[in-house]
Amino acid sequence: xxxxxYEDMEYAKYTFKSELDKAINxxxxxxxxxxxxxxxxxxxxxxxxxxxxx
Numbered sequence: 001x002x003x004x005x006y007e008d009m010e011y012a013k014y015t016f017k018s019e020l021d022k023a024i025n026x027x028x029x030x031x032x033x034x035x036x037x038x039x040x041x042x043x044x045x046x047x048x049x050x051x052x053x054x
Contacts, residue, residue: 012054019054027051 012019030044030051 016054023051023053
């Protein structure tokens with residue numbers, strides 16, 4: 001294990017909940033936008049493809 005990976009892991013344990021909340025809120029926002037206008041646009045597709053959960 002490299003030092004960089006270790007530092008990333010240490011950092012992640014402190015930010016896990018906020019990163020998860022952020023991802024869930026982003027997903028909810030995209031879904032709400034799709035429900036409101038009834039259309040899936042290119043920006044929403046890109047955001048969904050790039051959405052990552054911790």
